[in-house]
Amino acid sequence: MADPAIDANVTPPRMEVSEEIAVQITDMNKWYGSFHVLRDINLTVHRGERIVICGPSGSGKSTLIRCINALEEHQKGRIEVDGTLLSSDLKNIDKIRSEVGMCFQHFNLFPHLTILENCTLAPIWVRKTPKKEAEQAAMHFLEKVKIPDQANKYPGQLSGGQQQRVAIARSLCMKPRIMLFDEPTSALDPEMIKEVLDTMIELAEEGMTMLCVTHEMGFAQAVANRVIFMDQGQIVEQNEPKEFFNNPKSDRTKLFLSQILGH
């Protein structure tokens, strides 16, 4: 296994997948100018599902999950999140964004606010939670990501791994029902990857619906119940992790897997 951070032999924890649909994407297309980034995407995510999206760079995987919370606009097709249609209506967009948490490759913490302020900002201003309550909730989640003692520091004083865990806590403070991860570990030093992945695994075990763009194949094997392979803006193959890794169907997938696992 290419990834030393995760023990691949751990059996995936039993996590319930309900029949309820969390995200429904039908015939979605997106263009950057005349460049067709996403082509006919169809994807249904059930509540409690953990999906790992992988693929070569430029295959549109980040764009796909950024479309889900309207950071990018799609031009064709429909996206429904938790029963809310992602349309041009601002109220719907606001609703979806407060339901969906997102972690970025470069964390995107706000450097002028302390860790605690980072975590309480959105609950206070978007959810209108009283400050006291928001702080209590924030401390709860900071404890969960194991950095409550850093609450009054600024992001710049933390290591990359810690910052990413704060970013996860910050999203959790909004009590999201779905979490999106956009390459959360690719900007980290190797020794910090594990701590972030551990946090993510813990989250998965609690039954969070997760869509995760990552190259951590160990993580995919450990927690995902579906792996999606994208290339040239299309979903090329999706399958259970075991099948996906041991018995890939498409040539593109085989090539990709051989490239990332071959060394």
Next chain:
Amino acid sequence: MSDTHAQTVGYVRDTMIDEQPAPVGQTGAVKWIRENLFSGVINTLLTVISLYVIWVVVSHLYPWLANSIWDAGSLTECREIRDATVGPDAPAACFAVITDRWQQLVFGFYPPEHYWRPVVALLVFLAAIAPVLFQGIPRRALWLSAAAPFVLFALLWGGSIWGPVAVALGFVIGFVVYRVLLPLAGNLAAVLGAIIVPLLYWLFLAGPLAGALTSVAPIGLEYVQSKDFGGFTLSVVIGVSAIILSLPLGILLALGRQSNLFIINKISVAFIEVIRGVPLIVWLFTASLLLNYFLPPGTNFDLMLRVIIMVTLFSAAYIAEVVRGGLAALPKGQYEGASSLGLDYWQSMRLIILPQALKISIPGIVNTFIGLFKDTTLVVFIGLLDPIGLSNAIRASTDWNGVYWELFVFIGLMFFIACFSMGRYSLYLEKKLQREHR
């Protein structure tokens, strides 16, 4: 050690070599001079030329300064003293003009018994900007900073204190309206209400209210007319009020220029480019010659206010460019992070983007202020008495007819001290920001 053979056995050092002095001629003053001043033909030539230039300047300036006379009532008296002490035709500066007239250069025609007011105003101003410039001070102090403009106005111009109070009340009303409407009618309505209600208040209520309060409790300082302002007081008042008043407009323009709404963007660009494309002096003439054309007939207000309005618009365009630089310097992830949490445009601007962008922009804003402060000397051409205008006025008096250099030296030195120290401060800030960014 000579018996160590590299190819056979490993080598282990058992005694450490002590530090030894460098060879003679490689250290000390001689080496420094040789390396720094005479390290080649061109370098030597440069050194000689520089020393010559320094010598020429010093040999002319030194006797003039060394013989300077500080205590005399007029230029003729100065000359008599010079003839008596260092002899006729000897160069001698007559700084007596400064000791005689410095109050005028600093305060203009401000009533002498009220000189304390500009001084206190300066102190209030410094105290008010401290929370902005230094991070150690609690954020709550910013509320005092917000009140400072009204205090400064009341101090400098005087008159009944109810005028500024009534105006300030408008902002409080706006804030209250916003807070009341926000849960009732939503964000947009609250913002509109917070703009419209205070405007109506200022137009119809503020004047009578101030009048009524004044008649009930006539508190206030003696009124000082704008035309009595002069010298460095005038420069500082124009410069500081223009910068502070231009900040809100400048930020809006910067946001407008960043916006992808076509019309908003083009309006901002047009405003900024038109203002920046035309020299300040043309704008000043516009203020003095044309502003009355653009206002309802019969409106007439004093020249200083007109100048402040014009200079505010002028510096808003420059501030906008500085702030735009700050906005552009923020990584895109900050905008995305904010919107992924569900913050709307104004929330993310107010809470995330602007606090960071403005912090990056402070050095640029300080530099804009330095430029503006120097440019306030241009108001002399439309008849306001800035330091240079006052130097002409002083020269026009019979006592000091013919004094040039002493006044220039004094004015130049004052400007230099102010601008140089502000420049150093902004440089220090820039360096600090760079360190923090790493």
Next chain:
Amino acid sequence: MSAMTDPPRPSFRLSQLIYDTRYRSITIQVVALVLLCAAFWWLIDNTVENLAVLGKDFDFGFLGDRAGYDINQMLIPYDNSMSHGRAALVGILNTMLVAFLGCVTATVIGVFAGVLRLSKNWVVSRLMAVYVEGFRNVPLLLWIVLIFALMTEATPQPRDFREGGSASMILGDSVAITNRGVFLPMPTWGDGAAVLGLVVVLSLIGAYLYRRHARKVLYDSGRLLPMVWPALAIAIVPAVVVYFAFAMSTGSAQVRLMAADATEGQSVAAYGEAQGSLSVCVPEGTIGLNVQRLLRGQDLRYSESVFATEAMAIDAFRNGDCNMVAVPAGMEQPLLGNPDIAVSALSESTTRGAPVQFEKPVLGGFNFEGGVQVRNSLLALWLALALYTGAFIAEIVRAGILAVSKGQSEAAFALGMRPNRTMNLVILPQAMRVIVPPLISQFLNLTKNSSLAIAVGYMDVRATLGGISINQTGRELEGMLLLGMFYLALSLVISGAMNIYNNRSRLKER
């Protein structure tokens, strides 16, 4: 976005104007546009009303009216009988002149000061630091006034240049620095000037082509041709050769002075004494200059009429406009055969002159005459703008050089390049990217700052169009509008050029 609304399209609701991203931006922009129009309408309405109250109208016709004031420095012919429009043009050219001179000088000063400030030489770098900080931190206006005062106070008056006076001209009696300005020699064109000019241009092109050729040879065959000396030679030698060729052949040809009612071989001095007054018809160019020198050399008083061609000068002489004429050898014939006036050659003769000669300023009655007078107002403004802007440019240059990381020159050295080549091929191209944009905005600043001409009475566009013309016609609105538009157009053109440069020189990155 259209396909996003797959479900039955809900009927349009008013709240969509605000909450639907498709309409929201349009709503905001329409509101902004309405507000803007309202503001403009208010301003224009006020203006119309105010103009009506004052009994004025809005009309640019005043530009065609007679200006009626003089301008003391003009690059194109102008006198007070010409129009306000012409006066504005004279002002515009004066603005451009001082801006151009200022930009060139400021760049030279700035580059020197910036580089020297980085010098390892302690004295030099300190001196430059003092210069930069001193000029940057004191208002430009103060510097202009100061330099102007220095020039008028510390320079001698023209009368000090008389015999026994305290002042004297410099550079071989060709330049006089006085409190009324600096008097410089003026170039005068003689035979072959056009050819000489052409040769200079061609040889500069030739030098450039040679360098390109040398580079091509280097790239193609790896042979490094000498670059500097051949290029210099190509640029200079042909011009020198042509100059001397003309000076030797046609330039040394004799020009005779012919006079009416003179005796053959009479000297000018004797003729002048006999006639009482001398008036001489000369063709334009160096002939006139040489005749002038001849007459001045003999301390003769005379009047001079200048004509475009030799034939016209001779015609004027035959009509009796002058009593003396300068005629190139071989052209006496039509004159000598004239039955009406007895024409004979005087003893003096002069030469046609070299392709370029310089007319030196000469002390006249109260002031210097001839040559070019550069007024103190121009000089002070020029110098102050150049020194002030130069200080800013020095900082830009310094920052530009420092911005190229040390690693770049180390990498070049490691590749075996010599310091000179490293500078030319690696450091400068990168530094220029950093330097040029702020440099151009400094040029823009300098041009706008040239409006401070008001402090020294230099007649720039603000002083003509935006000053005297406005005062005389009462057309503040129109005059200021035109003035503003001139500056705006100028800065838009310059910043447009800068944008093109920026786009072309941007580093290609992913």
